[in-house]
Amino acid sequence: MISVGVVGATGYAGGELLRLLLRHPRVEIATITSRGHAGAALTDWFPNLRGETDLRFSEPQVENLADCDLAFFATPNGTAMQMVPQLLAAGTRVIDLGADFRIKDVKVWSQWYGLEHACPELVEEAVYGLPEVNRQAIRAARLVANPGCYPTAVQLGFLPLVEQGLVDLDHLVADAKSGASGAGRQPKQNTMLTEVAESFRAYGASGHRHLPEIQQGLARAAGRPVELTFVPHLIPIIRGIHATLYGRLLDSEVDLQALYEKRFRDEAFVDVMPPGSHPETRTVRGINVCRIAVHRPDPGRVVVLVVEDNLVKGAAGQAVQNMNLMFGLNERVGLADIAVIP
Ligand SMILES: NC(=O)C1=CN([C@@H]2O[C@H](COP(=O)(O)OP(=O)(O)OC[C@H]3O[C@@H](n4cnc5c(N)ncnc54)[C@H](OP(=O)(O)O)[C@@H]3O)[C@@H](O)[C@H]2O)C=CC1
Ligand SMILES: CC(=O)N[C@@H](CCC(=O)OP(=O)(O)O)C(=O)O
Numbered sequence: 001m002i003s004v005g006v007v008g009a010t011g012y013a014g015g016e017l018l019r020l021l022l023r024h025p026r027v028e029i030a031t032i033t034s035r036g037h038a039g040a041a042l043t044d045w046f047p048n049l050r051g052e053t054d055l056r057f058s059e060p061q062v063e064n065l066a067d068c069d070l071a072f073f074a075t076p077n078g079t080a081m082q083m084v085p086q087l088l089a090a091g092t093r094v095i096d097l098g099a100d101f102r103i104k105d106v107k108v109w110s111q112w113y114g115l116e117h118a119c120p121e122l123v124e125e126a127v128y129g130l131p132e133v134n135r136q137a138i139r140a141a142r143l144v145a146n147p148g149c150y151p152t153a154v155q156l157g158f159l160p161l162v163e164q165g166l167v168d169l170d171h172l173v174a175d176a177k178s179g180a181s182g183a184g185r186q187p188k189q190n191t192m193l194t195e196v197a198e199s200f201r202a203y204g205a206s207g208h209r210h211l212p213e214i215q216q217g218l219a220r221a222a223g224r225p226v227e228l229t230f231v232p233h234l235i236p237i238i239r240g241i242h243a244t245l246y247g248r249l250l251d252s253e254v255d256l257q258a259l260y261e262k263r264f265r266d267e268a269f270v271d272v273m274p275p276g277s278h279p280e281t282r283t284v285r286g287i288n289v290c291r292i293a294v295h296r297p298d299p300g301r302v303v304v305l306v307v308e309d310n311l312v313k314g315a316a317g318q319a320v321q322n323m324n325l326m327f328g329l330n331e332r333v334g335l336a337d338i339a340v341i342p
Pocket of ligand 2: 077098148179182183184210
């Protein structure tokens with residue numbers, strides 16, 4: 001059994017992780033943490049888990065996690081980096097669902113996150129946890145930087161085109177929409193029901209912190225820098241990301257459907273839909289799947305539609321997928337759910 005700890009277990013990503021981990025046949029949950037609620041029951045925060053667990057929170061301290069094989073951090077950016085060096089030294093592997101280890105250039109990370117990095121020496125070692133790109137490295141990693149929700153959707157959607165040099169890398173566009181759970185459980189005025197329902201707006205149009213993460217991943221795939229316009233939007237749904245990606249094609253003959261099907265043929269969690277499809281967020285609600293449809297409105301233009309659940313393939317499900325790889329399990333273990341419709 002893999003003994004795991006979850007830091008940030010009162011939050012949305014932590015709760016989703018526990019929903020998945022409680023049904024994982026090879027996991028034993030040793031520790032869950034909350035700063036203000038030590039001693040309280042997990043089910044007080046997630047009543048959906050009643051009957052599944054009697055876990056109670058403890059304080060997020062290294063000594064409460066150091067006996068685990070693996071610690072997940074489902075915590076705000078800037079949290080994991082405070083404990084990771086001591087945990088790795090104690091032999092505990094780490095998956096950070098936050099952004100502390102995603103950006104290789106620590107200066108760039110500091111500019112976007114407004115923090116000084118607490119352990120820059122570990123950033124290079126950290127493996128970016130997008131299994132569809134880094135599977136081999138994830139297997140051996142001590143420290144995995146789980147990707148952001150938007151970066152997962154945008155990178156998976158663009159990868160086949162970028163890897164093959166089929167699009168103009170100076171004019172990529174990603175128009176992405178997220179449900180309100182993407183903003184976390186902490187009360188914030190702009191994600192209140194009364195502020196989100198019956199409305200729709202963009203945010204971060206002049207710069208969002210996921211831009212450098214996406215550009216880093218696509219540049220690695222392309223072998224050269226890429227220019228991307230990325231605009232996120234908040235939509236009045238609870239879960240789900242829909243990304244519409246635009247590119248100028250450099251090859252008007254290429255069979256895009258065949259390209260995408262071939263690239264993701266062996267990927268358990270990427271579904272390339274039939275030609276002409278328009279994927280819906282509800283088809284991935286609660287499951288670790290990214291669905292993609294590729295369109296060519298005219299010979300020089302490609303439009304890619306991508307959906308995922310921000311809390312699953314965009315966070316907790318991807319973290320479980322990474323854990324499976326790190327511990328030599330089949331990637332699909334514990335991730336076999338089917339989405340609920342309607
Ligand atoms: N929501 C999403 O769709 C996605 C989230 N992520 C990332 O996952 C992480 C968690 O996000 P989310 O669940 O939405 O956020 P929430 O605000 O819902 O939860 C954050 C959790 O972190 C705990 N926490 C806060 N500060 C600290 C601290 N200093 N030390 C230890 N624990 C702390 C809180 O618990 P308590 O106060 O009880 O200690 C809470 O359980 C973030 O980095 C986020 O960016 C990534 C992809 C998608
Ligand atoms: C709707 C919404 O607010 N979404 C969040 C993204 C959540 C996420 O993936 O955050 P990290 O990169 O910090 O892990 C945002 O745009 O800030």
